[in-house]
Amino acid sequence: MTRRLSPARVPAWSMAVTAMLMIQVSNALSVGIIDVVGPAGTAWLRMCFGAVFLVCIARPSLRAVRRADIPKLIALGVVTGFMTASFLAAVDRIPLGTAVAIEFLGPLTVAALTGKHRRALVWPGLALVGVVLLTEPWHGRIDLIGVAFALTAALCWALYNVLTQHVGDRFSGISGLALTIPIAAVATAPFGIPQVVGGEFSWWVLAAAAGIAFITPVISFGLEMLALRRMTHNAFGTLLSIEPAFGVLTGIVVLSQTPSPMQILGIALVVLAGAAAQRGGARPPAAGTA
Template sequence: MVNGRRSAVPPWVLAVAAMLSVQLGSALSVGLIDTVGAGGTAWLRLTLGALVFLAIARPPLRFVRRPDVPVILGLGVTTGLVTIAFLAAIARIPLGTAVAIEFLGPLTVAALRSHNARALAWPGLALVGIVLLTEPWRGEVNVAGVGFAALAAVGWAVYVLLTQTMGDRFSGISALSMTVPVAALVAGFVGVPQAAGHIDLTVIVTALGLALLLPVLPYALEMLALRSMTHTAFGTLMALEPAMGVILGLVVLHQRPTPTQIVGIVLVVIAGAAAQRRGRRPTLPALLD
């Protein structure tokens, strides 16, 4: 509902558009990674994204309490590290495979949050799907790429938990106006040395476009979608993200999955949707916007 009227765009369309923006931003980042490295790409994308958020929202620093500081810093550091790890992964392994591995993080959180021992079977099913995706029996597994994606999965799980805590205190873009600048600073430790000597106007314009695709546009679309969707429905829909990673990897990067890998992606999507179905967390009213 917007100003008392139902939006003309269905909320699920907004959620799907957010996912497409995330995966398109990831796919298009591969070209920039070749120029400034994974760390440089993360640093430029997060820095420009931070500038956008700061331009449209003033950080509510006067409302920050002492217990909020570790959460803000933790979320910012996690965001920076996850971004670097994921970009390092997609520089080495197919986008769909990296997304599926990273998806294990929030999937496991959703399963544990269900307080149902049987729900732990869903991360197991997703793990089977990831084995099919990586096809280790071919002897061509990029260990570094899988390792970076697994690190991103752990980081994303932490990110989910910290975001919930952050959301209990702050809402809207105000939270990102505090955490994304921290993430940019963290990424700078790796990114500045990698990008040094390779930055020109083309790189900056490209990085700005990528920053709008991820994180600026997806966050705005997700906020609009969540106004009309339950968190459970939204989380279930987001289980499609690994499949979108495969599709964008095929269309943009020409990464053609094998039939076995397609089966693997289907298993990950099923596991994600099933885990989210009973993983709803009671929502608390945010104090600040």
């Protein structure tokens, strides 16, 4: 007799790592769609298809939503939508690895601020040094608009991690995502629809966006939510330290974006800062899930 592998038996760290890798692959694969319908259009299509998939899979019950849940669900949906749109806008202007490193400042700062020791605040500073090495402003090639989009994504990512843990505590499995991703699609619609309508639209864009949406947000965000329900902010933020490295690796393999030795040093500093920011442990299961 075979034994079924339940999510509770899968280590939380393995779900988080798998989610990180899938997110970076989906972002790299989105570059071709961005060239056709723009970053906001790409984000909107991904959210729309993701919403359809998640609602069909999870079939969330609106009766389980309490009045107190509504602000958190709306906030998480809006943050998710703009996190994706801002990051794709950054990737449209700066290398994937650099965008990930800048965006990583968000969850890294959350990990430092929620740590037990104030000295942990030094690690976001070290990561910032790494980001400077990555952007190489002394060469005069820095794209300030791209950096601004990445910083916006960093703020959204920080809020996303905090809100995801709250929503994940209330809703079991991926039902929370099935409620928030449709909100993300609505939030990004005013920016995404004009780009889709005004772009050189073709049917392959829909097929590609649907495939990428199944990777992110459906599978990857679902794995993240399951992982965050069983990990502290500090443990999750520390584990995220490898995501900038995943971004660089994906950029090399998928987009042929080869970093310079100075940029590799910058990534190393960001990863080191994330790993040292805060050590955490397992998070006790949350009560009261719907």
